[in-house]
Amino acid sequence: MKLYLLPSDNIIHFITKLAEDGPVFYPVFEDDKVHLNKFDKDKKFELNFEKIRTVETIKHFLFPSRDVVAKFPKDAQKKTERQYLVGVKNCDLRGIDVYDKVFLDWEPIDFGYKQRRENTIIISADCPEPEDCCFCNLVGLNPFCESISDINFTQVSSGLLFEAITKKGDEIINKMEDLFTGASKEVQQQRDKIRKHAINKLNKINKKSFKKDLPKRVEKADKQKMHNARKDCVECHACLHACPTCYCFLLSDYKRGKNFERVRTWDACYYAAYARVGGGANPRSKLDERFWNRFQCKFNYFNKYEGIYACSGCGRCYRGCSGKIDIREILWNL
């Protein structure tokens, strides 16, 4: 697709223009970490697109942690508004890829997800400096985006180098044409260099790749080995709630006067009661069995369904783990 340059001085104008149409969420640096914050034109705008993915995943925006999905006896759906996510990294787009498959490709279609997805413009950014937790390269991803988002950009010395990915993305750029200039050869070469550097850095961080037959290895994983791997797990479930690709949920009903609401909340397969059936029997009553299930889900089953891993290599599970369990180490050792 065509490339455009958004000169440094115009970045704030671009974001402000977007914000006139709907809330814009972008990375803000706080306490040594990058967080996803709402853009406020009265507050100082900082440029943090060179940092890695934010602490928060973007899944909240499409698949909220708590969502009213139906009402009774008369159904009523609330309308969703246009929103912009700016500076999203490719690992988080793997999550969107997974959700698009589950909620849109697999019948029945989830209307709430569809509406939010159509109303959310995703503008992704290259990841020039991967950190120790990152392993997108091991799960079939690049540290930059070429699909799924609407627009992708690379932060270069003179501004942001934009590439439209979808028609919607192209339209946005065209609408603000006067903010952009053409992309010179030098700028494009700079992007190539930045990308090459990122890939090299990832290869340095992750010296080994996963074995080609990883799904089979996961399926046949040695029980004792897996037990040893989870020894430091204190069952805080941070890994699953922080994960941008986990899609488990639970439906619960709440009384609202004479009516009731059906609420969908995120769930996680590590919870002991997750698979419990009426009467109390439980096929995964032991933590070992639940730990095992997570690996099957992500690296075996989902690969069978869709040919990709339900893992993005974002490393949030590792960073958030109370026991400092590194999922990579487990997979390398299978």
Next chain:
Amino acid sequence: MESVNPVKNSDKVLDQSQRKGLSNGVNPYYSIPIKIKEIIPETSNITTFILDGMPIKFEAGQFAELTVPGVGEAPFTPSSSPYAKNMEFTIMQVGRVTTALFNLKEGDLVGVRGPFGKPYPLKDFKGKEIYIVGGGVGFAPLRSLFLALLHNIKDYKKIYIRYGARTPDDIVYRRLIPDWQKINGVDIALTVDVGDESWKETVGVVTVLLEQIPVNVKSSPTIVCGPPIMLKFATKRLIEAGFTHSNIYLSMESNMSCGFGKCNHCRLGEIYVCKDGPVLTWENVKDIEEPFI
């Protein structure tokens, strides 16, 4: 770049084209409200709830999520014929939702969401002897199947039912069985774990009834529904008797939330019980380490 692109490996997972859900354009999370018309206690802890109509169309073997307004949902297979005017559920009281259901009265509102899952492949059963094995409240889904078969009884060679309960008082549909036994082309045998003075039939667990199997095991389908322990031993016996693995139909037990293949709660290995099942063949589940909970 040194990244591994996972290969698509769909050798074992059920065919995606079999994963058809409901695409009728309705909100899949929404339950259709309907009144309870009649409540018929079957045993001390099993009751049939007759609804005031047919809120959704279904085929025998498919299930629905039944809602007690404001309390929650649980999955149940209708026990009535798909051709009937009123939908019925026969339900055992075991926990939170079922207890709330048992507290409802005739005229109260419930909600129904579905149908979910795949029906029994009745067209494959045509011209064959059908061997139905049930235990406890497992008779509920089997009744729906039985009534669907009766609707076109000439299509089938003979229908056998082998059913077991704890005691004579725990037999579900005792009020209906005598009439069924009179139907030409139907053969019903019952057993109880513990009999009483009036009990004239077999005493022993269900597998006792499976010692002599009068059907052609090579070609007949056998359909099993009951508590997991019964499912396990009945399946073992049916395999031993020589039924073809893909002809052994099992109603699998699993936790469910959405009912349509998204929430992951029901997964048994890579199989979505709600979508690929809830009836699965032994062929489908035999590689799973512990298919019966």
